[in-house]
Each structure stands twice: as C-alpha cells, then as structure tokens.
Amino acid sequence: MEAQLSVGRVAELAGVSVRTLHHYDEIGLVRPSSRTAAGHRAYSAGDVVRLREVLAYRRLGFGLREIADLVDDPATDAVAHLRRLRGLLLDQRDRAAAMVVAIDKELEARAMGISTPPEEQLQAFGARLYDAIGSAYPATRRTEPRIAARIWAALGDARTVLNVGAGTGSYEPPDRDVTAVEPSAVMRAQRPAGAAPCVAAVAGRLPFEDQSFDAAMAVSTVHHWPDPVAGLREMRRVARRVVVLTYDADSTDWRQRFWLVRDYLPEFAELLVGWPSVADMTRAIGGRAEPVPIPWDCADGFFEAYWRRPEAYLDEHVRRAVSVWTRVGQHAERRAVGSLHDDLTSGRWAERNPGLADLDAAELGLRLLVA
Numbered sequence: 001m002e003a004q005l006s007v008g009r010v011a012e013l014a015g016v017s018v019r020t021l022h023h024y025d026e027i028g029l030v031r032p033s034s035r036t037a038a039g040h041r042a043y044s045a046g047d048v049v050r051l052r053e054v055l056a057y058r059r060l061g062f063g064l065r066e067i068a069d070l071v072d073d074p075a076t077d078a079v080a081h082l083r084r085l086r087g088l089l090l091d092q093r094d095r096a097a098a099m100v101v102a103i104d105k106e107l108e109a110r111a112m113g114i115s116t117p118p119e120e121q122l123q124a125f126g127a128r129l130y131d132a133i134g135s136a137y138p139a140t141r142r143t144e145p146r147i148a149a150r151i152w153a154a155l156g157d158a159r160t161v162l163n164v165g166a167g168t169g170s171y172e173p174p175d176r177d178v179t180a181v182e183p184s185a186v187m188r189a190q191r192p193a194g195a196a197p198c199v200a201a202v203a204g205r206l207p208f209e210d211q212s213f214d215a216a217m218a219v220s221t222v223h224h225w226p227d228p229v230a231g232l233r234e235m236r237r238v239a240r241r242v243v244v245l246t247y248d249a250d251s252t253d254w255r256q257r258f259w260l261v262r263d264y265l266p267e268f269a270e271l272l273v274g275w276p277s278v279a280d281m282t283r284a285i286g287g288r289a290e291p292v293p294i295p296w297d298c299a300d301g302f303f304e305a306y307w308r309r310p311e312a313y314l315d316e317h318v319r320r321a322v323s324v325w326t327r328v329g330q331h332a333e334r335r336a337v338g339s340l341h342d343d344l345t346s347g348r349w350a351e352r353n354p355g356l357a358d359l360d361a362a363e364l365g366l367r368l369l370v371a
C-alpha cells in the first residue's frame, strides 16, 4: 500500500502550519486524498507533489487563486511545473542579487553624505540583474574578432539575423540585416548610435512569427535565461539557422584546468548546478557543438578571458563587467581576489600554473552550437 503522511508530519516537513494545510484543504487547493481510520487527513505521494507546487508558487508570491489555476492546468505536468518553478526561482535570485548591488551602492553613497534620488531607489526593486550591473559592461566587454569570425562564418549566407540577449551589440555582424532582442533597459540604452534596432523582450517569448529570420544568434547570454531549453526552442522556431555561443557546464575537465575556478572561486560550480548539458542544448536546436578556444589576449573580457593575464582579475572594472562575480556574492569575491593577490605577490600562482605563458589559446569549455 502507498505510504501516507499525516497532516502534522507534512506540516513539519514543509515548514508550514497545520492551519495552513487545513485552509488549503477547505478551499480545495490541496485536498488530501484519504483519511486515517481515526478520520485524520492523510497525504499520498500525489498530494505531496501538488502541495509542493502550491508552496513553491506561494513562496514566489503568487496568489492562491492564481496558484489554483496553475496547478489545475491539465496541460502542465509535474516536470513542466518543476522547470517553470526553477526558472522563476533563478530569476528571483538574480533580482535579489541586483537589489543587493543597488543597496550596496546606496549605503556607499549615504556614507559619503550623498542621497540617492527617489527614482533610482524605486528602480532597484524592479531591476533585472543587468539593469544593476549593466552600466559596468562596456568598460571591458566588446567583440573579440577571432570569436566573431567563427560566429559570422556559422551564420552562413543568412541575410536577416536576430540577436537574442544582444546587450550592447557585440558580435552583431555589420554586413547583415540585424534585429536585436534585449530585456534590460540599461543594456539597450548603451547600444551605440547606429546599432541594429532593438526590441525589449526575452528569449523565452520572442515576439516574432515562425521562421521570420534567416538566422538567430545568442552570445554569452543563454546562462541568464530562466529556461535555456525553452529559449533555444524559441530561436529555432523563429529562424532557419541557429548559432549560440555558450559553455559546457558538464565537463569538470576545463573547470579543473581553469585555475580561477579550481584554486580561488569553487563557488562558480554552484552556479552551474542544474544547467542543461551541451547535449540538451544542441538537441533543442537540432545542431552540433564545436569547441571555441579562448585566445590569450581575448578582447572580450568575459569570465574566462584573462586565463593568461591573472592580474586582470584584481581589477574591479574587469570583475564588475562579469555577472559571475555578483552572483557568487561579495564574501566569495573578496576571498578569491584576496588569495589571488597574495599568490601573485608570493609567486605561488606562477608555481601552480607553469606553462600557461607558452599557450596562445586555451580550451576552457566555450562552445559554439550550430544548427
């Protein structure tokens, strides 16, 4: 017989009150499917699945009526709910990180006797991660010509190109008809004069008809999407060809080889938990993955770009233009930068990483997905 959980045990495990569970039962939101001989509520495995969905949507701030509609939708199964919840929680995490950045800024300003304008205070509440950190982006982030050449070659003879998660417009091919999609107002505002037209939208819901573009591209952005596979399928829907620059989260190989993650910032691995594999991503677009070596003097200052120039990571401008540093939090950042500084000064970094100076490019998990 299927194991049943008493209402008290369910309340204890889920960290909610028995009263809450009674209320959910009374309004028909989560009705335990049976009763014990003594007439007490008993929750089956199926009841627990539904309750978990209800509690997760509740924690995300959904109202009970809205939740009832969501969990009663016959078109959404348990896996679809888990995927949606995961995406919403990641989005919430990023928004919380954005607010921490805004609060830190205000605290700093207050300490110097500067008051933050009311508009700015309010903006922090609705901020997406890139609304908070985006103004630091152009300092070190730009098109790396050797990587651009790979992307542009993969676009083939595409004339019309959609650039999803376009940011400030790096890697947009100059000789094609480009349309950009970018959700962050701060990033859109930093697109240079004359850049391709940019639509405020997200990858998960591209506001275009099926097959509207010859090709869709996405560079260094998929890891920010709440549901990467859904976004990739959207790209596939709106374009005949898809080109994506991302990284392989599965392989521990390059993480072990990249000294920054291995010796100073192991927290990076936590950011990759639950990240779809390259196989999942290529399946979503129906394509293949090619490794992209990172040149030693890479012009685009993404996270791994300075693998042969370790001093660069001591520079605040370099770090502020890479979301990883905000996502791992100030504590991990300070510790990592402090240890790196010490090891560079003592010569320990050089001892631990012999031979890097002889390499022109490094394979650090960067992948070009082409379909």
Ligand SMILES: C[S@@+](CC[C@H](N)C(=O)[O-])C[C@H]1O[C@@H](n2cnc3c(N)ncnc32)[C@H](O)[C@@H]1O
Binding pocket: 130, 141, 164, 165, 166, 167, 168, 169, 170, 171, 181, 182, 183, 184, 187, 201, 202, 203, 204, 218, 219, 220, 221, 224, 225, 226
């Ligand atoms: C690291 S930047 C890359 C920008 C640009 N593609 C480049 O290579 O410089 C990541 C961008 O993804 C955008 N982004 C975040 N969530 C997104 C989503 N759900 N859909 C589309 N873009 C998103 C961010 O606002 C940010 O501009």
